[in-house]
Amino acid sequence: MPTRAAQRECDSVRLMSRRAWSMAGRRAAGLACGLAAIGLSACGTGSRSATAATQSATTATTTVTTTATATTTATTTATVTLPGAGKPPVTIGDENTPEQFLLGQLYYQALKADGFQVTLNQNIGPTQVVMQALATGELAMYPEYLDTWNAQVAGDQRTYRTRDAAYSAGQHYALGHGLKLLDPTPFSDTGAIAVSFDYAVQNQVQSIPDLIKVSGQLTLGGPPQFEQSPNGLPAIENTYSIVPGAFKPLQIGAQYQALDQGLVQAAVVNTTDPQLLTGSYPLLHDPEDVFGWGNVVPVVSARALDAEGPEFGATIDRVSALLTLPAIRELNAAVVLYAQDPATAAQAFLQGQGVLPPAQPSGG
Numbered sequence: 210m211p212t213r214a215a216q217r218e219c220d221s222v223r224l225m226s227r228r229a230w231s232m233a234g235r236r237a238a239g240l241a242c243g244l245a246a247i248g249l250s251a252c253g254t255g256s257r258s259a260t261a262a263t264q265s266a267t268t269a270t271t272t273v274t275t276t277a278t279a280t281t282t283a284t285t286t287a288t289v290t291l292p293g294a295g296k297p298p299v300t301i302g303d304e305n306t307p308e309q310f311l312l313g314q315l316y317y318q319a320l321k322a323d324g325f326q327v328t329l330n331q332n333i334g335p336t337q338v339v340m341q342a343l344a345t346g347e348l349a350m351y352p353e354y355l356d357t358w359n360a361q362v363a364g365d366q367r368t369y370r371t372r373d374a375a376y377s378a379g380q381h382y383a384l385g386h387g388l389k390l391l392d393p394t395p396f397s398d399t400g401a402i403a404v405s406f407d408y409a410v411q412n413q414v415q416s417i418p419d420l421i422k423v424s425g426q427l428t429l430g431g432p433p434q435f436e437q438s439p440n441g442l443p444a445i446e447n448t449y450s451i452v453p454g455a456f457k458p459l460q461i462g463a464q465y466q467a468l469d470q471g472l473v474q475a476a477v478v479n480t481t482d483p484q485l486l487t488g489s490y491p492l493l494h495d496p497e498d499v500f501g502w503g504n505v506v507p508v509v510s511a512r513a514l515d516a517e518g519p520e521f522g523a524t525i526d527r528v529s530a531l532l533t534l535p536a537i538r539e540l541n542a543a544v545v546l547y548a549q550d551p552a553t554a555a556q557a558f559l560q561g562q563g564v565l566p567p568a569q570p571s572g573g
Contacts, residue, residue: 296516297516298327298328300347300349304351308398308481308541311537312352313351313352314552316507318564346513349513350508352508353508372393375501396504397480398505403475404493406489417451421451429457430473432460440499445499483539486542528564531562
């Protein structure tokens with residue numbers, strides 16, 4: 210991925226020190242000459258210039274004294290104008306989950322580094338409040354999940370076979386309401402069915418349809434609402450003709466322990482859960498995409514795009530492009546499993562990707 214770290218880190222150029230050489234010979238044998246040169250690099254732009262020094266040599270009859278003098282005079286003025294400089298203040302928001310807090314910080318810190326006067330409003334509230342804030346200009350952008358946008362905001366209950374089709378539908382609604390969906394993230398946060406690694410090997414299950422051969426003895430665990438939700442167990446039964454022997458309600462976060470203890474043989478999880486990093490809980494392939502499309506689509510008002518300029522959306526898109534499934538699981542692990550502050554985790558990630566300048570070592 211291309212980075213802009215050098216451009217942000219440097220707002221002036223550095224000039225190398227002047228050097229001079231002298232040579233002396235004890236015999237008149239010829240002419241010796243010296244050379245001094247400097248190279249001037251404008252940080253972050255890749256441009257280079259060099260000024261050659263002048264040399265003078267004096268030859269005597271019996272003693273040669275060669276003097277090379279390098280004289281360089283350079284006055285450099287470099288002004289780096291960040292794309293957000295001079296733009297009006299803007300507020301972005303996020304919703305009330307650890308993953309959303311991370312997303313808010315990622316976009317906020319990147320925009321701030323690009324010079325935008327940005328404020329982050331965490332836990333922005335229910336959908337109707339968010340839409341009102343976008344309409345009035347109180348809120349410029351927030352990250353939403355594509356399926357949630359289509360179903361809960363646009364009121365679109367259709368099932369889409371591809372992410373692009375779902376995105377096009379969501380974009381059509383957004384553009385008709387003074388909004389725009391920016392680029393979707395590579396990762397998709399949806400429901401999924403996980404089993405233990407040993408169970409997958411012993412029963413040779415790799416996809417949800419494979420569960421049909423063990424469905425009579427299968428206890429499926431998941432959130433209580435999954436049992437009745439049209440997009441939950443009924444969708445699994447209708448699409449794959451799988452009726453588990455039992456359904457066990459589980460609190461969010463308890464699925465993995467239930468799998469470890471054998472209380473359930475399969476569990477409803479989320480694709481971005483940090484526990485999936487271990488490889489101990491393979492996700493079963495969902496060939497019919499029953500669980501839909503959970504890619505994050507930053508929702509931005511057309512008013513904000515006009516006021517902030519194209520680089521506002523471009524900065525957000527650059528961050529979104531970095532958010533692969535392994536990346537978001539790692540970020541979620543830092544916050545959920547290791548209790549790291551979302552702002553700290555987001556900063557470390559952006560520094561590692563070159564979006565922010567690297568951390569300076571402490572001490573002298």
